[in-house]
Amino acid sequence: MLDWTxxxxxLDLDPELFFPISVEGPSRSQVEQAKRVCGRCPVRRPCLEYALDTRQAYGVWGGTDPAQRRELSLATPPRETVPARSLRGGR
Ligand code: SF4
Known part of the structure; x- marks a missing residue:
């Protein structure tokens, strides 16, 4: 279990609330209900970062639905990576 979780x-809610069958039609209200829970969650930021880092394609994470996370991923430059040379101890 990740510490922030x-x-x-x-934590004590039905996980199915956060993983609706769809984000459209009748499931839309379920998504909005899940997002309202996220809105008062103290770990919303690490949750969203986790979802983006691990490319969670389904469900509500950090107050976002999959389409919103796709937009965020496209708008956010990749995190700075350690050059391969440094990983091998080279100069
Ligand atoms: S932000 Fe939402 S999905 Fe993430 S831990 Fe909080 S309530 Fe759960």
Whole structure:
């Protein structure tokens, strides 16, 4: 279990609320309900970062649905990576 998940507002809720069948039609209200829970969650930021880092394609994470995360991924430059030369101890 990731440390931040222990403080999640959704910890004791039904996980199915955060993984609706669809984000359209009748499931839309379920998505909005899940997002409202995220809105009062103290670990919203690490949750969203985790979802982006691990490319979570389904569900509501950090107050976002999959389409919103795709947009964020496209708008956010990749994190700075350590040059391969440094990983091998080269100069
Ligand atoms: S931000 Fe939402 S999905 Fe993430 S831990 Fe909090 S309540 Fe759960």
């Amino acid at each position: 222990r403080r999640a507002a959704c």
